[in-house]
């Protein structure tokens with residue numbers, strides 16, 4: 001079953017949007033297989049955003065994501081990586097369609113409420129950075 005990494009960013013946690021965001025993915029039909037409220041250490045933030053290291057906003061990105069608690073999650077389901085990205089909307093909330101998470105709740109590209117893996121390779125990498133295998137649950141034996 002395909003899995004993705006999603007994270008409510010510090011602005012979303014601060015604005016009490018965890019429940020709203022979790023509800024959207026639950027109602028869509030995806031299964032939550034791992035979740036934790038955590039503060040991200042700087043080293044983990046730098047690894048997570050490693051592909052943006054050369055960008056001018058890298059320092060700002062790391063400062064923001066480590067500035068307060070985040071809600072890190074792993075979700076599974078058919079085509080969950082691409083579908084979750086559609087449900088999140090464009091990275092910059094000013095371009096995000098109404099009805100998407102960023103379209104409904106975001107205002108700026110930095111404080112854009114949620115992060116989601118953009119490909120199967122990123123999903124695998126990001127899940128591995130934030131979760132141990134033992135922290136993910138298994139629904140396959142449910143009767």
Ligand code: CMP
Pocket residue numbers: 052057060061091109110111112114115116
């Ligand atoms: P995210 O999906 O977490 O992945 C990288 C993040 O970089 C992105 O969401 C944005 O929040 C952030 N980002 C992209 N462009 C800019 C920018 N110009 N200034 C600040 N942050 C940015």
